[in-house]
Amino acid sequence: MTTSSNLVWLIALPLICSALLLLAGKRANAWGHLVATLVSASAFAIGVVELFAMLGRDVQDRPVTQKVFTWISVGDFKVDASLLLDQLSICFVLLITGVGTLIHIYSIAYMSHDRDRRRFFAYLNLFIAAMLLLVLGDSYLNLYVGWEGVGLASYLLIGFWNEKPAYATAAKKAFIANRVGDVGLSLAIMIAFATFGDVTFKGIQAQADQASSSAMTAIGLMLLLAAVGKSAQFPLQAWLGDAMAGPTPVSALIHAATMVTAGVYLITRSNFIFDAAPTAQLVVIIIGVITLLFGAVIGMAKDDIKKALAASTMSQIGYMILATGLGPIGYAFAIMHLLTHGFFKASMFLGAGSVMHGMKDEVNMRKYGGIGKYMPFTFITFGLGYLAIIGVPPFSGFYSKDKIIETAFNAGGLKGVLLGVATLFGATLTAFYMTRVVIMTFFGNERWGHKDEPHESPALMLIPISLLSIGSVASGFLLYRNHALEYWLKPIVNPAGEQHLEELVQPIVVSALAVTAVIIGVSIAIKKYRGEISSEAPVKVNLLTKAARRDLYQDDFNESVFMRPGQSVVKSLLNFDYKVLDGLVRLVGGISIGAGQSLRKFQNGYVRSYALMMVVGVLALLITVWLMSS
Numbered sequence: 001m002t003t004s005s006n007l008v009w010l011i012a013l014p015l016i017c018s019a020l021l022l023l024a025g026k027r028a029n030a031w032g033h034l035v036a037t038l039v040s041a042s043a044f045a046i047g048v049v050e051l052f053a054m055l056g057r058d059v060q061d062r063p064v065t066q067k068v069f070t071w072i073s074v075g076d077f078k079v080d081a082s083l084l085l086d087q088l089s090i091c092f093v094l095l096i097t098g099v100g101t102l103i104h105i106y107s108i109a110y111m112s113h114d115r116d117r118r119r120f121f122a123y124l125n126l127f128i129a130a131m132l133l134l135v136l137g138d139s140y141l142n143l144y145v146g147w148e149g150v151g152l153a154s155y156l157l158i159g160f161w162n163e164k165p166a167y168a169t170a171a172k173k174a175f176i177a178n179r180v181g182d183v184g185l186s187l188a189i190m191i192a193f194a195t196f197g198d199v200t201f202k203g204i205q206a207q208a209d210q211a212s213s214s215a216m217t218a219i220g221l222m223l224l225l226a227a228v229g230k231s232a233q234f235p236l237q238a239w240l241g242d243a244m245a246g247p248t249p250v251s252a253l254i255h256a257a258t259m260v261t262a263g264v265y266l267i268t269r270s271n272f273i274f275d276a277a278p279t280a281q282l283v284v285i286i287i288g289v290i291t292l293l294f295g296a297v298i299g300m301a302k303d304d305i306k307k308a309l310a311a312s313t314m315s316q317i318g319y320m321i322l323a324t325g326l327g328p329i330g331y332a333f334a335i336m337h338l339l340t341h342g343f344f345k346a347s348m349f350l351g352a353g354s355v356m357h358g359m360k361d362e363v364n365m366r367k368y369g370g371i372g373k374y375m376p377f378t379f380i381t382f383g384l385g386y387l388a389i390i391g392v393p394p395f396s397g398f399y400s401k402d403k404i405i406e407t408a409f410n411a412g413g414l415k416g417v418l419l420g421v422a423t424l425f426g427a428t429l430t431a432f433y434m435t436r437v438v439i440m441t442f443f444g445n446e447r448w449g450h451k452d453e454p455h456e457s458p459a460l461m462l463i464p465i466s467l468l469s470i471g472s473v474a475s476g477f478l479l480y481r482n483h484a485l486e487y488w489l490k491p492i493v494n495p496a497g498e499q500h501l502e503e504l505v506q507p508i509v510v511s512a513l514a515v516t517a518v519i520i521g522v523s524i525a526i527k528k529y530r531g532e533i534s535s536e537a538p539v540k541v542n543l544l545t546k547a548a549r550r551d552l553y554q555d556d557f558n559e560s561v562f563m564r565p566g567q568s569v570v571k572s573l574l575n576f577d578y579k580v581l582d583g584l585v586r587l588v589g590g591i592s593i594g595a596g597q598s599l600r601k602f603q604n605g606y607v608r609s610y611a612l613m614m615v616v617g618v619l620a621l622l623i624t625v626w627l628m629s630s
Contacts, residue, residue: 002057007066007083007136010046010093013039015129021122032118033111036125037104043128044097051090059491062087065138072141079199084138088492091335092135092265095342096258100128102464106350107249109460110357120160120247127153131258135265139200140189143266147185147230150262151178154254158246170245177239181229185266188222191215205272213277220273220280224287227263233321234290237314238554241298244306248353251306252346260317261338267324268331271493274324281325288322289422291315294552296429300436301548303537304363305352308437309345312389315426316341316401322423323404328494330407332486336479337400343471344388344396350465351382355441357461358454365440366535367449372442374454377462379442381469386438388472390431390518393511396476401427403480406510416504424517431521439529447535 017039021032028035054062063086072079085093104124111117130149137143159171193199195215196207208216227233232240240260244251254260267274267284274281295315302308316337323334356363358375372379388395391402405427409420448454456462479485547553 002061002064003066006046006050007064007085008068010043010097010136011083011129011132013043013129014125014132018122018125018129021118021125024118026118028118033104033108033121036121037101037108039125040097040101040104040128043132044094044101047090047093047097050085051094054085054087054090062491077197079139079141081142082138083136083142084201085136086492087488088265088269088335089135091339091489092261093132095339096128096131096135099342099346099468100124100253100258102467103249103253103346103350106252106353106461106464107247109458110249110353111247116160120157123153123156123160124249124253127157127254127259131262134262138202140185140192141199143269144185144189147226147262148182150230150259151175151182154178154243154250154259157250157254158243160246160250164245167245170239170242174239174243177236178229180236181226181263184222184225184229188219188226191219191222195219201269208272208276211276216273216277217279220270220277221283223266223270223273224280224284227266227321228287229263230266231260231263231317231321232314233263233287233318234294235554235558237291237295238551238558240314241302241307241310241551244304244310248306248349248356251310252349252353258342260313261320261342264317264320264324264334264338267321268335268493271324271328271331275328281327284325285322285419288318288320288325289419290318292318292322292426293422293429294318296426296433297544298548298551299433300429301545303366303440305355305365305368305437305441306349306363308365308433309349309352312430312434313345315430316345316389319401319404319423319426322419323407326407326411329486330404331493332489333400333403333407335489336476336485337397337404339479339485340388340396340400340472340476343468343475344385347465347468347472348382348385348389350461350468351378351385354378354457354461354465355382355454357457359448360452362448365437366533366537367447368441369444369447369533370442371446371448371454375442375456377456378465381462381465382442383438384469385472386434388476390434390522391427391514392518393515394477396472396474398511398514399476399480402507402511402514405514406505406507409505409510412504420505420510424513427514427517428521431518432525435522435525436529439525440533444529445532447533449535 014036017036021028021036024032050064054064063084065085066083068081068083070078071081104121107117107120107124111120114120127150130146130153132146134143134146134150137146155171155175158174159168162168162171189199192204195211196204198204198207229236243254246254274284292315295311295313295318299308299311299315302311320334320337320341323330323337355368355371355375355378358371358378359368362368384395388397391398405420405423408423409416411419541549550556
C-alpha cells in the first residue's frame, strides 16, 4: 500500500483556518471569508492531485495511507491516528471539498450582510475538516472523532442565528437526535474490539469470516443505528426538517451533499460486516424502504420550500440506504446516487436560497407564484435539478436511481417484487412533490404580499448554482458510462466479485416503468396545481395530509415512547436518590448531630460540673477495681 504525506493537509488546512478565524475575532471580518474559501479550494485541489495520482497506479496500489502519530498504545492494542485514501474515500473527498468550495463562494454573497460572517465561515471550515476526517480515518476510532466533529459543526451551523429561540431549539434537536445514533457507533466499536481485539477496517475485515453470526449482526445493527441518526432515517429523521432553520448554504452543505450521507458511507465502508450479517442487511433494507416512502409523503404536504427539499433528502437517502442493503452490487449504486444527489440537491437548495434572496427571505411557497419570469436563471438551474431528481432521462438521477430500482426488482422472489414496487411508488411520489414545488414557486398566480418584484441573485450566488447544475445534467451519465463507478469501487465493496446483477427484469423494462411512474406523478401534480393556488394553506384536508404536515407524527411518537417514559425514569431515579441514598446520608448526619447536641450538655464551661464528672469517674473506677478483685 502506497504512503503519502499530503493526506494530513486535507484536514489540517481547513482545521487551522477555522481556528485562525475564531481566534482572530473581528480583526478577520474583512478577509476571513476569502481565506476560508481559498482553503476549501486548496483542499479540493489536493484531492484532484491525489485522484490523478491514483489513476496512474495499478489497482492494488491505488489506496494511499499516512500515519500521523500513535494515538493509543496499551499492551498489544495499538491504534494509530492514520489516514486512508482509497477508491471509496476519494469520491467523498472530492464531493466534500468540491461542493463545499462552491457553497463557500455562494456564501460570500448570501451572508454578505451578516455581521458574523467570519464566524460562519470558520464553522464551515470546521465542518469540512471534520467530514474529511470521517471519510479518511483508517479505523472506526478515527472515524468516530470525525463523526463527533461533524455533529458539533452541524450544531453550530444550524443554530448560527441562535438569538432566535426556534433556531437554537432546532440545533439542540439535531444534536440530541445525532447523539442517539452516536451511541450506536460507540457500541459497535466496543463490540468489534471485544470480538476482534481490533478497530481498524483492515484488521476487522481480515477476521470477519472467523466471527460468529450473532457478533456480526450486533455490530451491523449498531452501525445501522449510527447511520439512522446521522442520515436522518426512520425513526430518527424528524430532526432534518427543523434543521432548515440554519442559513441556506448550511442546508446545501450539510443536509444535501455531505453530512446526511455519512450513514451511507459508514455502511458501505463496513460492507464486510453487513455481507456477513444477513439479518442486519435485511433491517437496512426495511429502514431504507420506510424512509424513502415516509420522506416522500412528508414532502408532499410541506409549504416551506426548504422543508420540502429536506423531506426529499430523507427520501433520496432512503434509496441509498436501501441499495446498501442489497449486497455488493448495491453499494456502488448507492454511492452513484449519493454523488449525483450531491449535485442536484445542492443546486436546488442553493436555488431555494436564491428564491428567498429575491423574495425577502420568504420560505412559504404559497407566498410565491409566477416568479420564473422574474428570476429566469434561478428557474432554469432549479429546473435542471428538478428533472434530475425525478429521474427524467438523460439527467443524472435517471441513471443513479434507476439502477437502484433495477437492483431492487432483481433481488428475486417476493422480496424483489415488493422492493421494486416500493421504489417505483417512491419515484411517483418524488415526481409529484417536486412538480408541486416547481409549480408553486415558479408558475401560477403571483401571491407575494409586497409591491417589490422578485429579483435575480448576484453572480457569486448564480455561478456556483450553474456549476452544480452541470453536474445535475452530466454526472449520472459519466458515472454510469461503461460501468465506470462500479469498476472503480469494486476493489473496496466487491473485491471477490461474488455478485453480479441478475437481470430477472430487463433494464429497458425497469426504465420504462420508472419513466411511467414519473409521468404519472408529474401529471397528477399538474392537474392538482394548474389552477389558482391559495396563499393560505387549506384547513380542511384529509388525514394523510394532516399527518404529513406533522411529519407523520414522528415527534409525537418519539415524545410518547421515548422522551416521556425517559423523563419518568429520571424522575423516579431522582426520587430514589433523594429519599433513599440522600436519606441514609441525612440519617447518619442526624445521628452525629444528635450525639453532639447531647454531649454539649456536659461541655458547659462550669468548673463544678467538670469536678463532679471527675469525682464520678474516680468512684466508677474504684468500684470497677473492687468488683474485679472480689
